[in-house]
Amino acid sequence: MEMRDIEVFLTLAEELHFGRTAERLRLTPARVSQIVKQAERRVGGTLFERTSRRVSLTPLGEQLRDELSETYAAIHDVLDRARLTARGTTEPLRIGMISWRTEMPGPALDRLSERMPGLEANLRSITFADPFGPLRSGEIDVAVLWLPVREPDLTVGPVVDVEPVVLAMSASHPLAAARTVSLEDLAEVPVMGGARPEYWREGLVPSRTPSGRPVPLGPTVTTSEEMIPILATGEAVSPMHAHAAEYLPLPALVYRPIVDAPPARWALVWRTATENERIRAFAEAVRATAP
Known part of the structure; x- marks a missing residue:
């Protein structure tokens, strides 16, 4: 399977909806369906059960999703590091903060700078009307959101803050x-x-x-x-x-x-499929300095 085919498969495994998958990947639903059918021919079995009302993973599809997810993220991580090395620079870590909450705990950012010298952290404002959209579209790398977060395609990381x-x-x-x-x-x-x-x-x-x-x-x-x-x-x-x-x-x-x-609990949240070295370093910095 090509990298694009894997991306289509994993995205559909998250969304379980051809239209939403096509929208996220800027493809047509017909192209998504074609790629899935090609993948099924390559592995020799059905990956998704499709009806007029729902899409679900077959046991084979679940196995392939579980085995591919970690590998896919690791490949992206390697390519990300290679790209940054080639450029001789480090892309900033984009942190989404909801509403008027615009400050991150200083110790966490200091710890991140120690682990990854030269890494710049940029804050971005997100709204409570669409708190997960910027993560899914790639506008930000991580978000600080209040718990609970129950989204199958997102990873909930360490708690950043607790407040009344x-x-x-x-x-x-x-x-x-x-x-x-x-x-x-x-x-x-x-x-x-x-x-x-x-x-x-x-x-x-x-x-x-x-x-x-x-x-x-x-x-x-x-x-x-x-x-x-x-x-x-x-x-x-x-x-x-x-x-x-x-x-x-x-x-x-x-x-x-x-x-x-x-009390309200705030935590780091990121899209599971795009987890990389910078996100893991930031999560570890938050974990090490959490109250």
């Missing part, structure tokens, strides 16, 4: 008079929604309080900028991670700790 969850609201909101709030208080006010994976939405904005009362859903936003006027006018409140108070210290807003909310 707070409730953001208008300074004139009735709950602002309290020093702390609880998850039960969310049953009394509209809570802002956001375009994020369903398991994120339920984790940060539960549909029900611990006692079972429904949490009314307020406006849905896709960017942090859209949140500010809705919060400031008191139209809705929003659970947020505590660092938000540092980056949005607006007179119109206040932040109160949610005393019974579990």
